[in-house]
Amino acid sequence: MERAQLSAARHKKHWSLDEAAAEIGIDRSTLLRWEKGRTSPQPMHIRKLCEVYGKSAHELDLEDEPPPVHHIQGDIGDNEVIAEFSRQDLTMRLLQIAWNWSARTARYQDLQRLIVLEVEGSDMSDDLISRRDALRRLALFPVEFCSLSALIPVLSRPTEEILTSCAAGITACWELRKGHDLAFAGEVIERYLPTLQALSQQGSSHNRTEAAHLLTQALLLKSILARHLAGSAQALHYAKQAAMIAHQAHDSVLEIVVARNVATVYDSMQDVRPWRDAAERTVMLVTNASHVPPAIASTAYIGLANALSYTGEKQDALSALKKAKALFFAQDPGATLPIFADYGWANVLLNEGHVYYHLGDPAPSIAALDQLQEERAANATWKAQAYTEQTLAELMHPSRDMEYAIDRWIKGAQIARQLSSQQRRRESLSALVAMQSAWPGERRIAELREHIVR
Numbered sequence: 001m002e003r004a005q006l007s008a009a010r011h012k013k014h015w016s017l018d019e020a021a022a023e024i025g026i027d028r029s030t031l032l033r034w035e036k037g038r039t040s041p042q043p044m045h046i047r048k049l050c051e052v053y054g055k056s057a058h059e060l061d062l063e064d065e066p067p068p069v070h071h072i073q074g075d076i077g078d079n080e081v082i083a084e085f086s087r088q089d090l091t092m093r094l095l096q097i098a099w100n101w102s103a104r105t106a107r108y109q110d111l112q113r114l115i116v117l118e119v120e121g122s123d124m125s126d127d128l129i130s131r132r133d134a135l136r137r138l139a140l141f142p143v144e145f146c147s148l149s150a151l152i153p154v155l156s157r158p159t160e161e162i163l164t165s166c167a168a169g170i171t172a173c174w175e176l177r178k179g180h181d182l183a184f185a186g187e188v189i190e191r192y193l194p195t196l197q198a199l200s201q202q203g204s205s206h207n208r209t210e211a212a213h214l215l216t217q218a219l220l221l222k223s224i225l226a227r228h229l230a231g232s233a234q235a236l237h238y239a240k241q242a243a244m245i246a247h248q249a250h251d252s253v254l255e256i257v258v259a260r261n262v263a264t265v266y267d268s269m270q271d272v273r274p275w276r277d278a279a280e281r282t283v284m285l286v287t288n289a290s291h292v293p294p295a296i297a298s299t300a301y302i303g304l305a306n307a308l309s310y311t312g313e314k315q316d317a318l319s320a321l322k323k324a325k326a327l328f329f330a331q332d333p334g335a336t337l338p339i340f341a342d343y344g345w346a347n348v349l350l351n352e353g354h355v356y357y358h359l360g361d362p363a364p365s366i367a368a369l370d371q372l373q374e375e376r377a378a379n380a381t382w383k384a385q386a387y388t389e390q391t392l393a394e395l396m397h398p399s400r401d402m403e404y405a406i407d408r409w410i411k412g413a414q415i416a417r418q419l420s421s422q423q424r425r426r427e428s429l430s431a432l433v434a435m436q437s438a439w440p441g442e443r444r445i446a447e448l449r450e451h452i453v454r
Contacts, residue, residue: 145165
């Protein structure tokens, strides 16, 4: 059982897992397991926790912990070897979380959060396979375990088992999307859709709601991936499907995130009127909802700022940007957002760069995108976009720097190629054409095309 008070004590001090672990004298993954209730600290560590947080064992949910189980040497040595393997293998730990999940006790979002915490807290120096491999295996878990098909619903297992495995698999796909596994995640998610669609329309009210929530996440993820793999038309198709299903999930945050994605798709299509409408609808959903996390409200306003800047409405755009940043900094640093709401500081910086670029102000655009490149949480697709946009922003300067533009462009093109992202590739090609216009006949610019076509 998760130790909420232990976690809350850390958040109250505004410490990250790494910072708190350093104070206690343990590693990050150990503290994470204590907070999640998967293991228990020894008495010496309980005393240290009480000292560091200034609270009693009872206040930290550490009182009356069951004593650790000590195996008799020689009797079950083989079990100890197996247990050690399971402890070191991230795939086994992730599957154990899914297998041991009780669907009757909480929503599947809680299961997804536990999986993300396990992934983030894993000490990869001890793992036998890479984090990427573990996530790919977890993503395929529902396909193999439930025989899911992209063509028809498959309901051969109990509903709770299907939903649990899909919740775990979708979580893995969200994590894979942050790296270079866009195509893999897209193909796997495709196999979840028919079964989740069927489950959202049958069974108990609770299961229909949970299936609708997972289906909306899957469609949202498909839309995001389609922008890179299949083009804006496919992305818009999935985005609209997600918007149609989202209300069945009874989650205002999910509806806001889905609406924000619709605006982003129209942004990529540069279809100004529906882009502006979708951005304004996202803000309206925030205004009408209750208990919206400030970071979620922030992304609605920064989306509106982006749309306004594109049409040259400078003062309104900057006003929306200012409100977006104020809302973001109003977010409790210890608060946890849903896995489908990837709205950290890197996202704010990316959109701030967009706003100033659209307004024709290259210096603050480049500065914001420089900060983004330093953010560890910035995913690969954002970094590729930021590099390409810095190239274009540099071209706005009267005394533009060709060396800088080439450096930014090459970095963006390399990531686009690694991602196999058609969207990022198109953006790189457009930037290359702009560079050729800025420096006509320049041999070094002409030779850059090989970074895209090879």
